[in-house]
Amino acid sequence: MKRFASAFTRGFDRFEGILGGLVFLAIVALMTAEMALRTGKGVGVPGALPMVQHLTLWLAFLGAALAATEGQLLSLATGQLLPEGWSRRGAKLLASAVAVAATALLCQASLEFLLLEKDFGDEVAFGIPVWVALLVLPVSLGLITLRLGWVAGGWLGRAVSLGALAAAVALGRHPEVLEGAPMWPLLALLVAAMALGAPIFAILGGAAVILFLGDGVPMAAVPVETYRLATSPTLPAIPLFTLTGFLLAEGKASERLVAVFRAFFGWIPGGTAVVAAIVCAFFTVFTGGSGVTILALGGLLFHALSTDGYRERFSLGLLTASGSLGLLLPPALPLILYGIVAEVPIPDLFLGGVLPGLLLVTLIAGWGVREGLRTGAGRAAFEGRAAFAALWRAKWELLLPVFLVVAIFRGLATPVEASALAVVYALVVQCLVHRDLSPTRDLPRVLRQCTVLVGGVLIILCVAMGFTSYLVDAQIPSQLLAWVVEHVESPLMFLLLLNIFLLLVGCVMDIFSATVVVVPLIVPLGAAFGIDPIHLGILFIANLELGYLTPPVGLNLFLASYRFERPLLEVYRAALPMLAILGLGVLLITYVPWLTTGLAGLLR
Amino acid sequence: KMATLVPEGSVWDGILRHMGAEWSDRTDGQVKLRLYPGGVAGDEPDIVRKMRVGQLQGAALTVAGLSVIDEGFEVFELPMFFESYDELYHVLDTLRPDFEKRLEAKGYVLLNWGQGGWVHIFSKKPVRSVDDLRSQKLFTWAGNDAMVQLWRRNGFQPVPLAATDILTGLQTGMVEAITTTPLAALSLQWFRQTPYMQDLGFAPLVGATVMSRRAWRKLTPEQRSALLEAARETEKELLEVIPEQDEKAAQQMAERGLEVVAVTEAQRAEWRAASQDFERFKHGSMKDTALLDKVRSTRDAFRQRQAGTP
Ligand code: NA
Numbered sequence: 001m002k003r004f005a006s007a008f009t010r011g012f013d014r015f016e017g018i019l020g021g022l023v024f025l026a027i028v029a030l031m032t033a034e035m036a037l038r039t040g041k042g043v044g045v046p047g048a049l050p051m052v053q054h055l056t057l058w059l060a061f062l063g064a065a066l067a068a069t070e071g072q073l074l075s076l077a078t079g080q081l082l083p084e085g086w087s088r089r090g091a092k093l094l095a096s097a098v099a100v101a102a103t104a105l106l107c108q109a110s111l112e113f114l115l116l117e118k119d120f121g122d123e124v125a126f127g128i129p130v131w132v133a134l135l136v137l138p139v140s141l142g143l144i145t146l147r148l149g150w151v152a153g154g155w156l157g158r159a160v161s162l163g164a165l166a167a168a169v170a171l172g173r174h175p176e177v178l179e180g181a182p183m184w185p186l187l188a189l190l191v192a193a194m195a196l197g198a199p200i201f202a203i204l205g206g207a208a209v210i211l212f213l214g215d216g217v218p219m220a221a222v223p224v225e226t227y228r229l230a231t232s233p234t235l236p237a238i239p240l241f242t243l244t245g246f247l248l249a250e251g252k253a254s255e256r257l258v259a260v261f262r263a264f265f266g267w268i269p270g271g272t273a274v275v276a277a278i279v280c281a282f283f284t285v286f287t288g289g290s291g292v293t294i295l296a297l298g299g300l301l302f303h304a305l306s307t308d309g310y311r312e313r314f315s316l317g318l319l320t321a322s323g324s325l326g327l328l329l330p331p332a333l334p335l336i337l338y339g340i341v342a343e344v345p346i347p348d349l350f351l352g353g354v355l356p357g358l359l360l361v362t363l364i365a366g367w368g369v370r371e372g373l374r375t376g377a378g379r380a381a382f383e384g385r386a387a388f389a390a391l392w393r394a395k396w397e398l399l400l401p402v403f404l405v406v407a408i409f410r411g412l413a414t415p416v417e418a419s420a421l422a423v424v425y426a427l428v429v430q431c432l433v434h435r436d437l438s439p440t441r442d443l444p445r446v447l448r449q450c451t452v453l454v455g456g457v458l459i460i461l462c463v464a465m466g467f468t469s470y471l472v473d474a475q476i477p478s479q480l481l482a483w484v485v486e487h488v489e490s491p492l493m494f495l496l497l498l499n500i501f502l503l504l505v506g507c508v509m510d511i512f513s514a515t516v517v518v519v520p521l522i523v524p525l526g527a528a529f530g531i532d533p534i535h536l537g538i539l540f541i542a543n544l545e546l547g548y549l550t551p552p553v554g555l556n557l558f559l560a561s562y563r564f565e566r567p568l569l570e571v572y573r574a575a576l577p578m579l580a581i582l583g584l585g586v587l588l589i590t591y592v593p594w595l596t597t598g599l600a601g602l603l604r
Numbered sequence: 605k606m607a608t609l610v611p612e613g614s615v616w617d618g619i620l621r622h623m624g625a626e627w628s629d630r631t632d633g634q635v636k637l638r639l640y641p642g643g644v645a646g647d648e649p650d651i652v653r654k655m656r657v658g659q660l661q662g663a664a665l666t667v668a669g670l671s672v673i674d675e676g677f678e679v680f681e682l683p684m685f686f687e688s689y690d691e692l693y694h695v696l697d698t699l700r701p702d703f704e705k706r707l708e709a710k711g712y713v714l715l716n717w718g719q720g721g722w723v724h725i726f727s728k729k730p731v732r733s734v735d736d737l738r739s740q741k742l743f744t745w746a747g748n749d750a751m752v753q754l755w756r757r758n759g760f761q762p763v764p765l766a767a768t769d770i771l772t773g774l775q776t777g778m779v780e781a782i783t784t785t786p787l788a789a790l791s792l793q794w795f796r797q798t799p800y801m802q803d804l805g806f807a808p809l810v811g812a813t814v815m816s817r818r819a820w821r822k823l824t825p826e827q828r829s830a831l832l833e834a835a836r837e838t839e840k841e842l843l844e845v846i847p848e849q850d851e852k853a854a855q856q857m858a859e860r861g862l863e864v865v866a867v868t869e870a871q872r873a874e875w876r877a878a879s880q881d882f883e884r885f886k887h888g889s890m891k892d893t894a895l896l897d898k899v900r901s902t903r904d905a906f907r908q909r910q911a912g913t914p
């Protein structure tokens with residue numbers, strides 16, 4: 001019986017992985033077919049757009065269910081700071097129980113939404129009703145609930161989770177008990193659970209559900225927003241660019257890139273450190289600050305740095321910081337996400353991010369040069385012939401950004417279409433040109449890993465929208481606007497307060513949910529103080545980039561601690577100088593708007 | 605709670621807020637309007653969904669949202685189906701009960717007709733003949749795949765984009781023509797990228813204020829008639845103010861270099877023929893064509909009467 005059960009779970013798990021990969025490929029295929037067929041007087045693929053949008057919804061939730069299986073749902077992991085033993089076990093129990101209850105509430109809310117949509121009978125395309133597409137919501141959320149409960153910590157954890165599940169079902173049946181009740185005890189419980197390691201999406205979603213219920217609004221209001229974001233025409237760009245990054249990181253592209261940058265920059269003092277910063281930035285542009293850079297390149301670069309005689313603490317700090325360099329360079333994920341949420345043109349953000357992004361890379365590289373000069377770490381001689389051979393080998397990887405820039409800025413493709421082209425480009429280069437990746441052996445694995453990661457990120461974005469919707473519903477952005485306009489006098493003062501506020505946000509929130517929740521609050525403020533909307537976007541992302549390195553909650557800090565097998569406190573210390581340097585860069589980006597607007601001004 | 609896409613601080617926003625104040629006055633403060641303008645509650649399909657789940661009670665929608673509720677409203681999306689405000693309002697007034705019934709069946713109450721102005725073709729190269737438009741890449745809203753297909757079937761080159769991408773799309777040349785009202789072209793600065801406006805009207809931007817029946821039922825009969833009365837006054841005000849504003853906007857743009865492209869009588873006939881092609885396609889793709897047929901016959905009867913009176 002037990003063996004049968006485990007075989008079943010494994011089979012089901014594989015099925016989910018394959019389904020996720022197929023959804024990914026279907027999105028790419030539909031978008032490329034549509035682009036190819038519509039050029040000239042072609043008819044394109046009818047229904048391609050709505051199909052892609054709903055497939056993205058599937059990708060998000062299938063991926064999230066897989067992430068739950070693999071324990072990869074993003075959480076704050078501050079629970080790691082607790083000592084081993086009963087306190088850590090207790091924390092896990094509490095976090096799991098709250099997460100189970102919150103996910104169960106979300107599952108019921110999405111079921112409620114699905115049933116309403118079923119009554120209205122809208123269609124996606126090809127006669128597929130919307131409610132069928134929506135099935136993925138309650139099914140995935142149900143699976144996540146079960147999985148979170150199952151791993152809550154032995155049979156005691158499972159029992160407690162069952163109790164939490166029952167409480168959530170009871171609340172779903174009688175939502176009116178919360179109407180008008182004080183919300184702070186439940187919210188405090190949720191915040192505590194988040195700090196103790198409950199998945200971020202569950203806490204944000206749970207908070208949105210109970211806040212709406214407190215106002216007497218049906219909880220289906222949360223999945224409505226989930227659906228709105230997941231089916232936004234621009235969202236597919238995020239999973240597709242991430243997949244491009246995964247494909248490149250899987251093949252030997254990283255080695256080719258390290259080789260070429262080393263050949264050209266290795267001769268300057270601190271050359272290897274400079275190379276590390278540039279290569280990390282190049283990859284983060286595609287992997288979008290999801291931490292993949294540290295995981296994929298960390299080992300290779302750490303080895304290169306220590307071989308060349310860099311101090312360990314320096315290398316650790318450098319790589320921890322470099323994992324989020326490049327977030328401002330096009331087509332990085334935060335730029336796309338900001339464009340969607342703030343409703344500003346994404347190509348403008350791409351253009352605005354170039355100089356600030358290069359500034360941050362230069363600052364970190366400069367710190368590397370200083371280290372090189374101080375310690376006299378190994379330098380390589382410049383050899384023209386070898387350098388050009390390396391350049392030639394890496395030509396396809398290096399041409400990808402050029403190809404994308406041309407496609408987007410010559411009006412040949414939207415950012416989303418460009419992302420689909422990027423996947424095709426990376427597939428062709430990795431599978432056919434370099435043959436680094438076997439389509440049968442490696443591709444399914446890469447697709448699955450990418451689905452897990454994308455699911456973990458997208459589900460946060462999706463439920464964070466529900467939380468933001470509550471803020472809008474309660475008219476908090478307009479109240480905040482009125483308050484700030486009354487109390488803050490100058491734009492300069494406003495920017496200073498914004499810096500401090502965003503630094504605090506970055507300390508406790510991840511960049512994804514922070515963008516979705518905070519941007520609707522600050523966009524009207526920026527407009528009131530006459531801040532250029534593109535400048536506001538770039539300074540917002542730059543400020544949050546610091547959040548990757550600020551204790552206690554910094555994604556890069558955790559990932560570096562995990563990847564390099566060093567205690568968290570040691571990573572904190574190593575990253576501190578980098579935090580100071582990047583902080584300087586962020587101040588420049590904030591107070592010198594020309595860095596953002598200058599390039600667009602020169603080109604137009 | 606009522607949501608709408610009209611920008612905060614715009615003419616429409618002011619008129620809707622005024623209506624809200626009237627509602628409160630005439631019901632002794634029993635009915636208070638909380639307005640969510642500027643699309644903060646999402647695009648129109650999102651707004652409709654929020655009314656379904658009960659988060660919102662009302663909305664001031666355009667055809668985009670109304671067609672989500674009932675496909676009968678798609679008739680207002682047809683290019684060059686109506687040729688004047690007189691024609692349009694004759695149909696809207698005559699068939700008000702029919703549209704009310706349609707909405708009623710889907711759980712909504714029609715409070716008034718809205719008016720977004722008259723949509724024109726704005727383009728990078730002048731559009732006189734139908735082929736002039738066929739040769740330019742045309743913006744279409746990414747949320748409406750049916751419309752994209754309709755354009756394609758008729759030999760046009762629609763480029764589906766999110767509304768926020770219009771200006772960039774025009775700058776990079778991804779789109780070369782858009783259909784929009786003069787007021788929108790001016791306030792969103794699209795006209796700087798599209799120096800030509802066709803003088804032939806493309807379509808009216810019809811709208812309506814609707815309320816969910818669930819919320820409507822909670823009102824007393826007196827409250828209902830007070831709300832309807834104020835809403836009808838708003839309808840009249842919109843019809844007076846908006847066409848005037850459109851005209852002013854067109855003048856301002858002309859002063860800043862916009863060229864109004866005149867269409868000859870022969871080209872006008874060509875556009876009418878193209879419009880009928882669109883209508884046939886639409887007719888073929890609709891499940892229930894009764895309303896479309898009724899709208900057409902009402903319009904044709906009005907046209908005949910107009911032609912008869914010298
Ligand atoms: Na942080």
Ligand code: NA
Pocket residue numbers: 506507508509510511547548549553554555
């Ligand atoms: Na963070």
